[in-house]
Amino acid sequence: MMKRRSPTAEDVARLAGVSRTTVSLVLNGVPDARISPETRQRVLEAAARLNYRPHAGARHLVRGRSEVIAFVMRQTPDQVFVDAFLPEVLRGLSDVLREANLHLLLFPLAPDHAPEETTRLLQERRVDGMILSGPRFEDREWLEHWAQETPVVLLGHLAGSPLPSVDVDNLQAAAMATCHLLRLGHRRIGLITNAPLSYTASYERWLGYRWALEEAGIPYDETLVAFGAFTPISGAAAMEQLLRLPEPPTAVFIASDVVAFGALQVIRRHGLRVPQDLALVGFDDVPLSAYLDPPLTTVHLPAEDLGREAGRLLLQWIQEGRPSTATIRLATRLIIRQSCGAGGGT
Amino acid sequence: MMKRRSPTAEDVARLAGVSRTTVSLVLNGVPDARISPETRQRVLEAAARLNYRPHAGARHLVRGRSEVIAFVMRQTPDQVFVDAFLPEVLRGLSDVLREANLHLLLFPLAPDHAPEETTRLLQERRVDGMILSGPRFEDREWLEHWAQETPVVLLGHLAGSPLPSVDVDNLQAAAMATCHLLRLGHRRIGLITNAPLSYTASYERWLGYRWALEEAGIPYDETLVAFGAFTPISGAAAMEQLLRLPEPPTAVFIASDVVAFGALQVIRRHGLRVPQDLALVGFDDVPLSAYLDPPLTTVHLPAEDLGREAGRLLLQWIQEGRPSTATIRLATRLIIRQSCGAGGGT
DNA sequence: ATCGCTTGCTAACACGTGTTAGCATCACCA
DNA sequence: TGGTGATGCTAACACGTGTTAGCAAGCGAT
Incomplete structure (x- = not known):
């Protein structure tokens, strides 16, 4: 041979x-x-x-382009949630890249933050651009620095950053979910957050919830808000808290399906029925939430579109120059199943 | 600027x-x-x-190594299932690669098979090696051809291929699951497959089921076997079929959690209780199956280890030359929850 | 003083491609 | 016949690095 x-x-x-x-x-x-x-x-x-x-290397050297872009993922504490959408996001992204003959380098950031690791990708000119998924506040500095030489698009929100970004319209989505419960006649609606309010997405969903209540003329009641943090276990604890209230809510908007799974277990353990005793609306439309008992009404998060739009934005920057601070907010859809009481069955 | x-x-x-x-x-x-x-x-x-x-390109050119390896994914009809494990597999893989200073190129194959697309990666010398996830029989030809110039490791099974591969020991796992139900006293145990038997994994799990029954001296009863195909819907149909039997099984081994979700819905619709009326054991330990009602007893599929071992094998080939046809079969663990009747609760 | 050997460094080539400047050849027209 | 332009192709440079062969200086031994 x-x-x-x-x-x-x-x-x-x-x-x-x-x-x-x-x-x-x-x-x-x-x-x-x-x-x-x-x-x-x-x-x-x-x-x-x-x-x-x-030869790709020779071409890269002489042309100054590697024809590769990086998808950089921050490892969040919230791994289960992120994981649920990664495949869809990647699918949308790679569809766009395929058409442009670009390749996709997957770069998971080590949990112990190492900005140096990322900048190495750029310094070595290994990639022509990068998408940063789940940017953190502490990333702002080096991000701004490198964005002057290399195209960067954010997937998620970074407060006050001029970089182009793609994210879900969390406020509108949360308001929509809450309104749905209001329309079904509920007046005492609880909220379980998906994360501490220091997380932008969590904060925005909280705002949407408040906005909807206010619009309906219902005063904001702090005791009806419990804080989840990514995991089903946190959702269980939060739901326990709400059920222990002297006057528990008749409906709860849970800003994360995964958190809702834990909440649902607690509800069952208390012998309550969904949606008769307690109506639920989730958030994210995790692939399997259609198969819960009862199937979960939830806000669909357009993961594939997120990936696609991020790819488009990055491509545009690479090919036609830096866009003037584009921020894309994708709309969501409410998927009505049976956990809210408006669905087909029981 | x-x-x-x-x-x-x-x-x-x-x-x-x-x-x-x-x-x-x-x-x-x-x-x-x-x-x-x-x-x-x-x-x-x-x-x-x-x-x-x-400069990465210059280095690549002169050294003949791109320091990148490709993870090539066949898009299966079974997207939901594959998606559930992709993030874990990638995490295990990238851990290994990080230590070796290699990068990861993600290459999803278009559904309409295009072997040419893959070989381009290799011909352009864009990657130093590749992991093919979910190899198909029709891939054998070009795979063998290219494996003479570039390291290739299979994730999954390809009958009779001399290439190094990593896969789960499906037979042992299915036998273990079935044995568990036998030990709980069940004699009439059904099987719902995860896919048609033409899929290797499905076939092996079927074999494991048969082997366990035989070992227990129970004759194989064809009517107790129904065929699922990746989706919850197929699981629902298969379960309907089993429940319509004159003498339905008292326990069912469902060779895929996702398929089991659909089956569970049907069982509820029939007013049966799990595990009292019907005991269930699933397969895969999909991240969310712990949050079903009841939590699903299932075989844990070590996705992260699969990725890690595939990475190790590829690394070994790249650094020390082609290994003499290594085939790694990873063992599984049975996760006992409550759907089988052996668990803590109810 | 000459040889040989070590130390510390560099000139020059190779890797495979994209690209610019320029060289022949030929046709056409005055 | 000599000039002008187009046509069809190529020589030569650049890209940024790894690596081999070899050069000069110093130093000890013969």
Whole structure:
């Protein structure tokens, strides 16, 4: 099994009886190159016969483009949640990249923050751009610094950052969910957050909840708000807290499906029925929440679209220059199932 | 905002007052290079001051290694299932790669098979190796061809392929699950497959089920076997079929949690209780199956380990040459919750 | 003083490609 | 015949790095 090296443009040139320059001109389809039809044909045939492909490294070196972009993921405490959407986001993103002939480098950040690790990608010019998923406040500094040399798009929200970003319209979504419960006649509606309010998404959903209540003329009651933190266990604790109230809510908006799973267990343990005794609306539309008992009414998070839009934004920056601070807020849909009492069954 | 080019080794050399060769020798720590301590120090300082990193493309070109490996995913009909484990697999894999200073290129194959797309990665020498997840029979040809020039590791099983591969020991796992139900006193145990038997994993789990029954001296009853196909809906249909039997099973081993979700819905609709009326054991330990009602007893699929082992195998091939047909079969654990009747509650 | 050996460094080549400047050849027109 | 332009192709440089061969200086031994 001889270890033969792969064919180069030189080999193609030799086989076609022309110079390497001609090969390059033909294969790259240089517009104002004067090549006779016969020569062009000979080159194409030779290239096809040898199964020639230009060496990615050489191309990268001379063109200054690696044709690769990075998807950088912050590891959040909230791994289960992030995980549920990663595949969808990646699917949307890679669809866009495929069309542009770009490749996708996946770069999970170590939990112990290491900004240096990320900047290495950029300094080595290994990627032409990057999407940062789940940016943190402490990222702002180096992010701004590098964005002057390399395209960066944020997936998620970073307060006050001029970088282009894609995120869900959390406020609108939370308001929509709460309104749905109001419309069903509930007046005493609880909230279980998906995370501490220091997380932007959590804060915005809280705001949406408040806004909807206010709009309906219902005073904000602090005791009806319990704080979840990513996990089902936290949801269980939060729900316990709400059920212990002298006058418990008749409906709860839980700003995360995963947190809702824990809450649902507690509700069952208390012998309560959903939605008859307690109506629920979740958030995220995690792939399996349709198969809970009862199927969970929830806000669908358009993960695939998030990936796609982030890709589009990055592509635009790479190809046409930095866009003037584009911020895309994707709308959500309310998926009505049976946990809210408006659905088809029981 | 001047677009200044990033510093090169030449710049470092100039600043340190040495030749570019010396810079290279120092920074790469060439073992038998004779460099005086003072010079070494000057070079290191200059490099640090300029924040110098070697250009990935240039390195790739001259060294013949891109320091990137590809994770190629076949898009299966079974997307929900695959998605549930992708993040874990990637986490295990990238942990291994990080230690070896390799990067991860994610390459989802378009559903309409395009072997050419994959080989392009290799022909362009864009990656030093590749992990193919979910290999199909039709991949055998080009796979064997390319494996002579580039390291390839399979994640999943490909009948009769000499390539190193990592997979779960499905037979042992299914036997373990079935044995558990036998030990609980069940004699009439049904099976709902995760896919048609033409899928290796499905076939092996079926074999494990049969083996356990045989070992217990229970004749194989064809009518107790129903075929699921990836989705909850298929699980619902399969369960309907079993419940319509004149003498339905008292326990069912469902070879996929996701399929089990649908089955569980049907069981509820029939007014049956789990595990009292019907005991269940699932397969995969999908992240959220602990939060079903009742929590699902299931076989834990060590996704993170799968990724890690595949990475190790690939690394070994890249660094020490092709291993002599290593096939790693990872063991599984039975996670006993409450759907089988052996758990703590009810 | 000359040889040989070690130490510390550098010149020069190779990697495979994209691209610019320029060289022949030929046709056409004056 | 000599000039002008287009046509078809190629030589040569650049990209930034790793690496081999080799050069100069110093030093001890013969």
